[in-house]
């Protein structure tokens with residue numbers, strides 16, 4: 497049985513004080529997180545402050561990106577060790593916005609996955625097609641390529657610790673959600689690809705999220721699907737009341 501995982505990706509929103517105020521509000525709304533892993537993917541400057549505020553809470557922190565190198569002359573970049581040091585437990589890797597605007601490739605995604613594991617961070621690997629790829633009917637093939645590339649060289653032990661987020665690009669921030677059935681079909685395909693690489697037992701242990709215009713109103717329908725184990729939520733994760741409802745709805 498896979499434990500649901502609900503992650504709020506704040507993207508480039510919230511200062512440190514806004515981040516702290518969010519958590520304070522959230523903690524007043526949610527006292528029991530049984531049955532769901534709650535993750536906040538905060539901007540880098542907020543991580544350390546949130547680490548102290550979340551002491552004793554089961555809410556986990558994630559970063560939204562990392563650099564693949566151990567350390568070095570990479571102005572403006574942040575390493576896995578630095579993220580682990582400021583309290584990150586997970587790290588988003590290969591979000592479509594990073595692939596689109598910052599030149600991330602399947603190869604750099606794979607390097608980042610290895611860098612994360614090396615320092616005990618658990619990757620949330622994002623994959624997904626754009627609208628033209630969906631219309632051309634190449635969604636499954638593209639997502640399969642992304643998954644195979646991202647997992648290259650990852651051990652069978654590590655594969656069950658990471659999370660894969662299927663985020664169709666055309667559904668991100670647009671209000672358009674894939675139907676729950678369509679989202680599940682791609683998530684099931686991702687699981688079968690992991691199964692081909694690592695065997696069915698391992699694949700059955702991997703958590704696969706859906707992302708793209710997830711809201712309190714549609715989370716339950718998505719979570720009712722057998723291969724959807726959680727959600728990676730952007731806009732609807734920015735408000736503590738909405739995030740609390742998402743956490744409630746993500747329990748299976």
Ligand SMILES: O=C(CO)COP(=O)(O)O
Nearest residue numbers: 505668669708709730731
């Ligand atoms: O990109 C996303 C999460 O990583 C999804 O964003 P929205 O929930 O705002 O569509």
